[in-house]
Amino acid sequence: MKLKFVTFLVACLFIASISLTAQTISGKISDATQKPLEGASVYLMQDAILVKTALADAEGRFLFDKLKEGNYRINITMIGFASYKSELLKPDAVVTIVLQPVSKELNEVVVTTKKQFVEQKIDRTVINVDALISNAGSTALDVLEKSPGVTVEQNGVISLKGKGGVKIFIDDKPTYLSGADLENYLRSLSSATVDQIELMSNPPAKYDAAGNGGVINIRLKRNKAKGFNGGINVSYIQGKYSKTNNGLNFTYRNNNINVFGNVSFNVANGFSDLDINRHFFDEDGHPTSDFLQNSFIRRISTSNNVKLGFDYYLGKKDIFGMVINGLSNVGDVNTLNKSRLFNVSGILDSTIVAVNKENRNFKNGGINFNYRHQYNDKGRELTADLDYLRYQTRSKQSFDNTGYLLDNSVSSHDLLTGNLPSNINIWSAKTDYTHPLSNGVKLETGLKSSFTETDNIADYFYTVDNVTTPDYNKTNHFIYKEQINAGYLNASKDWKRFAVQLGLRFENTVSNGHQLGNIQKPDSTFKRNYNGLFPTFYIQYKLDTAGNQTIGFDYGRRIDRPYYEDLNPFLSPLDKFTYYTGNPFLRPSYTDNLELTHTWKNITTTLSYNKTKDDVNETIEIVNGIYYSRPGNLGTVTVKGISVDGSFDLTKWLNFHLFVRATNIHTNSTFYTGALNTQGTFYFIRPILQFKLQKGWTAQLDGSYQSKVTNAQFIASSRGRVNMAVTKKLSPSATLSLVGNDLFYTFRNAGEINNLANTKANYLNLSDTRTVVLSFNYRFGKAISNLRKHNANGAESEQNRVKN
Structure with missing residues (x-):
């Protein structure tokens, strides 16, 4: 009864306050000829910490909403252009940015933004895999084992915050596997192909209700830049016996096709x-x-x-x-x-x-x-x-x-x-x-x-x-x-x-x-x-x-x-x-x-x-x-x-x-x-x-x-x-x-x-x-x-x- 009353009270507050609005930072990105730069990567930083990321749309525009008070900077990178770093910005700022061209080879573009290992959201914890360098050369199962609150037993059972019954998703899709089959599947995924791991002890209604221990969603890498881009990882592991884990990810985007x-x-x-x-x-x-x-x-x-x-x-x-x-x-x-x-x-x-x-x-x-x-x-x-x-x-x-x-x-x-x-x-x-x-x-x-x-x-x-x-x-x-x-x-x-x-x-x-x-x-x-x-x-x-x-x-x-x-x-x-x-x-x-x-x-x-x-x-x-x-x-x-x-x-x-x-x-x-x-x-x-x-x-x-x-x-x-x-x-x-x-x-x-x-x-x-x-x-x-x-x-x- 108490829970129903609390839910009802919060719902009333929810409905009564919908007229309020959130603070934003927005802008437009173009080149020296005023051509919009679609697909530019925009990083919102606060105190050297990455807060959010976005991609510029077809008009070169981007938007960060739901911001709290404070000072922010915007870092922008795009293949073929010099990286950009803004001055300090306050919420509700609107900026116009012109990127300067450089050689179009990726190896001449240096991204200096630093991702946090752990990011907290209202309904999940996000693990940025590449932020932990000991993940290099490992498998998706090894990465899970190093994530906060996750334990992996030697029989392949995965627990989250001390609770079993965890369901594993790949790119928002359930694996439908358990036991040895799930263990073998996760060991077949190289950590080089994994972008993020989302830990949801209490997943939102969009996800299947299955899994008393919650949902772990593994997001694979997918490069969003235009052209042909990707990464390759090769690794050699030596324990009592030798083994190897290798991964390749790529993206080709041109006109109306993305592969x-x-x-x-x-x-x-x-x-x-x-x-x-x-x-x-x-x-x-x-x-x-x-x-x-x-x-x-x-x-x-x-x-x-x-x-x-x-x-x-x-x-x-x-x-x-x-x-x-x-x-x-x-x-x-x-x-x-x-x-x-x-x-x-x-x-x-x-x-x-x-x-x-x-x-x-x-x-x-x-x-x-x-x-x-x-x-x-x-x-x-x-x-x-x-x-x-x-x-x-x-x-x-x-x-x-x-x-x-x-x-x-x-x-x-x-x-x-x-x-x-x-x-x-x-x-x-x-x-x-x-x-x-x-x-x-x-x-x-x-x-x-x-x-x-x-x-x-x-x-x-x-x-x-x-x-x-x-x-x-x-x-x-x-x-x-x-x-x-x-x-x-x-x-x-x-x-x-x-x-x-x-x-x-x-x-x-x-x-x-x-x-x-x-x-x-x-x-x-x-x-x-x-x-x-x-x-x-x-x-x-x-x-x-x-x-x-x-x-x-x-x-x-x-x-x-x-x-x-x-x-x-x-x-x-x-x-x-x-x-x-x-x-x-x-x-x-x-x-x-x-x-x-x-x-x-x-x-x-x-x-x-x-x-x-x-x-x-x-x-x-x-x-x-x-x-x-x-x-x-x-x-x-x-x-x-x-x-x-x-x-x-x-x-x-x-x-x-x-x-x-x-x-x-x-x-x-x-x-x-x-x-x-x-x-x-x-x-x-x-x-x-x-x-x-x-x-x-x-x-x-x-x-x-x-x-x-x-x-x-x-x-x-x-x-x-x-x-x-x-x-x-x-x-x-x-x-x-x-x-x-x-x-x-x-x-x-x-x-x-x-x-x-x-x-x-x-x-x-x-x-x-x-x-x-x-x-x-x-x-x-x-x-x-x-x-x-x-x-x-x-x-x-x-x-x-x-x-x-």
């Missing part, structure tokens, strides 16, 4: 050294036996990732575009597994050696058609997207198990082989409409419908004494179909010191699953049909006229639908004693998110509260000594946290960035062994020191530390690492970087597993985290003159719709 692309080529070569120890007890708590297991897992894969697209300008107001995506990841996973069984006296009883092999071929292809119509130059526009995506996995497995007695004589031998083809087809259509009103209110609305079909087959065979028979306990065929229909409405308004954004999204979900079974197991089906309303609300108030202090509050409701992989009931063995399996009975979970933020200059403090019903999490059950890992619904999970994020220019040559967070996780649920009621607080800190040295040298020292984490069944031990990087600017277009990651090899995944029937378990997992990266980056481009005048924003204007 762009991103290409990545990666060779992954790593390992996991995993120890799992299980200690068994009787009903009275007396030890009965021990099971100690080591798995040395070698992973080698090659990835090729391509994104190509074009925009065609039908006129000044209409743009048609097409984007094609393709990914191929081919690799092998070879595991040497040694399990030792000890009796009640601690004496070795027997040993089982398993040689496991998996050959995996993962492919993803997609095509997007998009259209945008601009009604005017004030932001009123209509967009439409049609998408088709296909994911295809082909996996062949073999598990060769040999048992040895104490005298090393062979007691048993068997071979389990598996063939696991999987296909996912996704069709999606959506349209969005934006309508700014004359009083500064911005209305957004849209519709979306998507249909997904997954087809998973598992064929397993046992070979014992040269006799091969089907293993019907693991063999099956699972088909899952899901349709989601959605619509949303969003309204926002900025005043001089007050900003509000309200949104409401409706989603209808219809799904059905069919497990076809086999000659020993009957088939089964399930159907679900449910609706949901998902409100979002943001409010921001400047405590002083200069805007140095800002306070904000936001609320949102989210849903987390089970991953397709998690609904698949198949058994997937790691060895004879360890199985992973899905759960077709998973229910969607719902989360209420609340955040209170305070910003003082470059320091942001955030208080957060999240409560989830039917949270989906990994659960471990031991039955007759067999270890089963499956996703399950936990009753309620409450996450509370406080974080501080700040950036400080200690001197002209030294910048210090610090992120600190304390998080409390409380889980209360029924469980296999009875009640599960766990609670714990953990701390996370990530400091970054950046040194700007002379003669084009830059250095960076950063690290992270996370204390012990209690989450449901698991207690993860503390861990941390230290990284170091140095770069040399060889020319305005070329940069050489040397990066050292996890210098002291302290980033180790260890912990305990609780709430097991008459069992205690712990684990330790080491991987190839200590690496040295040598990376070379080169930017290229050439300006083109006498271009046809057309709208310069193109399809990339989507990223500018959210208010600063």
